[in-house]
Each structure stands twice: as C-alpha cells, then as structure tokens.
Amino acid sequence: MNRYAYFPGCSLKGNSRHYEESILPVFREIGLPLEELEDWNCCGATAYFSVDDTLAAAICGRNLSLAEQANRDIIAPCAGCYLTLRKSNAFLTSREAKAAKIRADLKTAGCEYRGTVAVKHPLEVLKNEVGFDKIKSMVRRPLAGWNVACYYGCQLVRPYTDFDDPDYPTSLDALMAAAGARPVDFTAKTRCCGGSLTGTIEEVGLRLNYILLKEAKRKGADCVVTICPLCQFNLEVTQDKIVKRFGEDIRMPILYFSQLLGLALGVDKKDLGFSRSIVPLQPLWNKLSTGGAR
Amino acid sequence: MKIERKVKYEEELYPGFLDEITEMSGCREIERCIQCGTCSSSCPMSVYMDHPPRKIIAMVKNGFRDEALRSFTIWLCPSCYTCQVRCPAKIKITDVMYALKRKATEEKIYPKRFVIPVLDREMSRIIAKHGRNSELWLILGLYLKSRRLFGMLKMAPLGLKLMKTGRLSLRRESIKNKKQLRTLVKAVKEGAR
Numbered sequence: 001m002n003r004y005a006y007f008p009g010c011s012l013k014g015n016s017r018h019y020e021e022s023i024l025p026v027f028r029e030i031g032l033p034l035e036e037l038e039d040w041n042c043c044g045a046t047a048y049f050s051v052d053d054t055l056a057a058a059i060c061g062r063n064l065s066l067a068e069q070a071n072r073d074i075i076a077p078c079a080g081c082y083l084t085l086r087k088s089n090a091f092l093t094s095r096e097a098k099a100a101k102i103r104a105d106l107k108t109a110g111c112e113y114r115g116t117v118a119v120k121h122p123l124e125v126l127k128n129e130v131g132f133d134k135i136k137s138m139v140r141r142p143l144a145g146w147n148v149a150c151y152y153g154c155q156l157v158r159p160y161t162d163f164d165d166p167d168y169p170t171s172l173d174a175l176m177a178a179a180g181a182r183p184v185d186f187t188a189k190t191r192c193c194g195g196s197l198t199g200t201i202e203e204v205g206l207r208l209n210y211i212l213l214k215e216a217k218r219k220g221a222d223c224v225v226t227i228c229p230l231c232q233f234n235l236e237v238t239q240d241k242i243v244k245r246f247g248e249d250i251r252m253p254i255l256y257f258s259q260l261l262g263l264a265l266g267v268d269k270k271d272l273g274f275s276r277s278i279v280p281l282q283p284l285w286n287k288l289s290t291g292g293a294r
Numbered sequence: 295m296k297i298e299r300k301v302k303y304e305e306e307l308y309p310g311f312l313d314e315i316t317e318m319s320g321c322r323e324i325e326r327c328i329q330c331g332t333c334s335s336s337c338p339m340s341v342y343m344d345h346p347p348r349k350i351i352a353m354v355k356n357g358f359r360d361e362a363l364r365s366f367t368i369w370l371c372p373s374c375y376t377c378q379v380r381c382p383a384k385i386k387i388t389d390v391m392y393a394l395k396r397k398a399t400e401e402k403i404y405p406k407r408f409v410i411p412v413l414d415r416e417m418s419r420i421i422a423k424h425g426r427n428s429e430l431w432l433i434l435g436l437y438l439k440s441r442r443l444f445g446m447l448k449m450a451p452l453g454l455k456l457m458k459t460g461r462l463s464l465r466r467e468s469i470k471n472k473k474q475l476r477t478l479v480k481a482v483k484e485g486a487r
Binding site: 013015047109158275 | 319338339342370372373374375376378379380392395396399409410411413414415417418421422425426427428429433436452455456459460461462463467469470471474475477478479481482483485
C-alpha cells in the first residue's frame with residue numbers, strides 16, 4: 001500500500017511540468033506509484049510569509065489536513081513547497097499559543113489537523129526508503145560518460161530537514177552515481193540562485209546564476225541536475241542574457257534529477273518531458289548513443 | 295571641513311523596538327546575537343545590501359527602528375536560510391527578515407510600486423482568492439502593479455519560448471472547495487484582530 005500523496009504545487013502544473021512528467025514514471029518504475037493529493041491548495045512559498053505568517057501556516061494546514069484525512073504522508077518534489085509545508089507543519093504541531101489558534105480555525109473551516117502527517121521530498125524517500133543500492137540494481141541504461149553538476153539549491157537542505165547536510169549535501173551526487181553518471185565536484189551546490197529576485201531585480205539574478213553556471217562549466221559538467229523548479233527555471237532562462245552581459249559561453253542544459261533517473265531506469269525518452277527544454281540537448285544525446293565514448 | 299554627525303543620540307532611538315520584534319514569530323532569540331558576522335559573510339546578497347544582516351540585527355537590538363525598516367536589505371533576502379543554519383547563537387535570521395518585511399508592509403514604509411513586496415502581495419492575493427497560483431496571471435499582475443510595462447515587453451521573447459514548449463498556460467487555476475478556503479481565511483483574520 002502506498003502511503004504517499006503527491007503534492008505538485010503551482011510549478012509542477014505550470015512551467016516545470018516536465019518535473020511532474022518525469023517524477024511520476026520514475027516512482028511507478030520503483031513500485032511506489034504517486035497519487036495526487038485531492039483538491040490541494042498552493043503553499044504560499046516565500047511570498048505569504050512576507051505578508052501574513054499566520055495565514056501562511058493556516059493555508060498549509062489545509063493541505064496537511066487533506067493528507068491526514070486520506071491517511072497519507074506528503075511527497076513534495078518542489079523545494080519551495082517542501083520547505084513551506086515542513087515549516088508550517090513544525091509550527092502547527094508546536095505548543096505556541098498562535099498555533100493552537102490556527103488549529104482551532106482549521107477545525108472551524110472543516111479541515112481539522114491533528115498533526116500526524118510527515119512531509120517528504122522524493123530524493124529523501126529514494127535515499128532512506130528505497131535505497132541507492134536498490135536503484136543501482138534497477139538501472140538498465142547507465143548514463144556512462146555524463147558529467148553532471150548536482151545542484152541542491154537552498155530550500156531542500158535548509159533548515160527544516162534532516163536527511164542531508166545543509167552546506168555540503170551528497171545524496172543527489174550518490175543517486176546520480178548510482179544511475180551511472182559522474183558527479184563533478186560542484187562546490188556551489190547549495191549557493192542561492194536568487195529565487196524570485198531573478199524576476200524582480202534582474203541585475204542581481206543574472207549575477208547569481210552566472211556564478212553557478214560558470215562554476216559548473218569550470219568543473220567540466222555537461223549539464224546541471226536540479227531538484228527545484230525555481231532553480232531549474234532561473235538557471236535555464238537567464239543563459240542568453242548572461243552570455244550577452246558577461247561575454248562568456250556558459251550555456252548548458254538544466255535538467256531535473258527525475259528526468260535523468262527515468263532515462264537510466266529505462267523509461268522511454270519521449271515520456272520524460274525532455275522536449276520542454278529551452279536549451280538544446282543534442283550534445284547529451286550524442287553521449288547517450290555512444291555510451292560516453294568519444 | 296564640515297563636521298557631520300554620523301551616529302544618533304540615544305534620545306533619538308526607539309528602545310522598545312527590540313521587544314516589538316522579539317514578540318513576532320521566530321524572533322525570540324535575537325537578543326543572543328554576539329555580532330560575530332557569520333550571517334553577513336554567508337549571505338549571497340550582502341554585496342547588494344545597504345546594511346548587511348549583522349548590522350540589521352544590531353539595529354533591531356539597539357532601537358534603530360527607521361533605519362532597519364527602511365532598509366533595502368530586508369527585501370533582498372531571498373530566504374535561502376544560509377545565515378540561519380550557520381548562526382552560532384541559533385538566531386532565526388531569515389524569520390527576523392520576514393518579520394521586518396511584515397512590519398514595513400504594515401506601516402507602508404516602502405515605495406508603493408516597489409517590485410518585491412508587490413510580488414509577495416500579488417501572489418498571496420491570488421492564493422487567498424483562488425487557492426492556486428497561476429503563473430501567467432501572477433506575472434501580468436506583477437508588471438502592471440509595479441508599473442513596468444517596458445519590462446513586460448522585454449519578457450515577451452521568453453514568454454513565447456515557454457509557450458512553444460508548453461510551459462506557460464493561459465488557464466486560471468483554482469481549487470474546488472473555495473468556500474472552505476474562504477471560511478478559513480476569515481476565521482484566521484477575525485481572531486488576529
């Protein structure tokens with residue numbers, strides 16, 4: 001029996017639908033098919049905490065309540081949803097007077113929350129419950145010759161999580177190695193991509209993404225592998241502007257870890273959302289067909 | 295040479311500011327700050343800030359109310375939590391920045407069309423109303439309300455690319471049980487007053 005309800009959030013239904021398109025077949029392949037949480041609402045991300053922190057926790061409480069009623073834990077692939085739901089879960093189950101008030105309000109609205117739901121990230125489940133050894137044994141098409149920069153970003157590993165190190169996490173590197181790829185020593189792996197600042201103050205956003213792409217290039221990566229929709233979006237859509245602004249060719253594909261894992265597990269390439277990439281992927285396909293040989 | 299006063303006299307400060315902030319969620323530990331500067335050196339945004347995080351904390355502790363609330367710093371914090379996990383005094387610095395943002399918003403001390411708070415408010419408004427965010431509508435609202443029409447035109451080529459790859463839809467997303475969400479929002483707001 002599957003214990004998990006899948007929480008897509010706005011991104012996986014919007015600009016990062018290729019994350020959803022690839023995470024679902026991967027979890028089907030490993031025998032944990034994901035079912036979407038019925039009538040979920042958005043998490044509010046960083047925006048809601050800047051406006052009204054009480055409401056921010058309350059709307060997340062509704063999602064937790066829906067999962068509780070369905071007797072499921074939540075899997076949230078978006079790092080923003082993951083952090084926001086975990087943060088709100090910790091707050092709502094605390095002894096703070098304000099938390100008790102929100103729990104009462106949830107009850108008033110017909111979505112009582114007793115505090116029994118755990119919020120997890122797919123990477124966390126793959127590491128702790130499935131195990132990378134088992135995944136390695138399931139690989140049918142090893143990504144031989146793929147040099148990947150594993151990028152964790154900020155909100156997956158800080159600060160409401162315990163499955164990896166907040167400064168120098170390694171689980172995604174281990175997973176990519178299990179899939180047959182070679183993770184490069186990407187020292188910027190948890191450095192901020194600027195989040196929504198890329199859309200608001202472009203100058204700042206461009207610089208931060210330039211630092212990340214330049215480091216990935218310097219370490220010889222063929223692509224960057226991400227776990228967060230906003231990281232993926234920022235790193236991909238800023239590339240043309242960065243080339244113009246800094247005069248350096250840092251262009252490279254930015255892919256979701258689930259797309260690469262799906263490929264390694266033998267899922268058909270067409271079913272993993274690769275056609276949604278804005279950056280051309282041909283150099284990677286050449287590697288796949290030659291098995292990494294030059 | 296003209297002599298200019300750079301520091302405030304005590305009587306010009308707001309000694310109650312620290313209590314005002316420590317009452318807000320996640321800000322209880324702020325008094326513990328030892329001014330080590332780990333936050334400022336960890337922050338990816340420090341280089342763009344008018345006052346780095348360590349200085350903001352010192353301002354809160356010492357009653358520099360206007361300076362802290364008017365600072366560009368609080369809006370530049372992208373909540374990456376690097377400072378927070380590294381702080382040896384375990385101060386929830388990101389939460390302090392959130393608290394200062396809310397305070398500044400409450401007292402309307404930032405330019406009305408300043409793009410960062412406009413984005414925060416627009417997204418919150420959409421979610422409270424529809425239960426779900428719709429990316430295209432969020433972007434349109436952001437550009438209109440921050441009066442950056444030229445900026446919106448410059449985004450058009452990217453918008454087309456995203457449409458071509460099926461990543462930008464015109465649809466307005468919404469939950470089914472909006473009534474429940476409305477009841478919840480109302481209940482939370484009523485008690486807060």
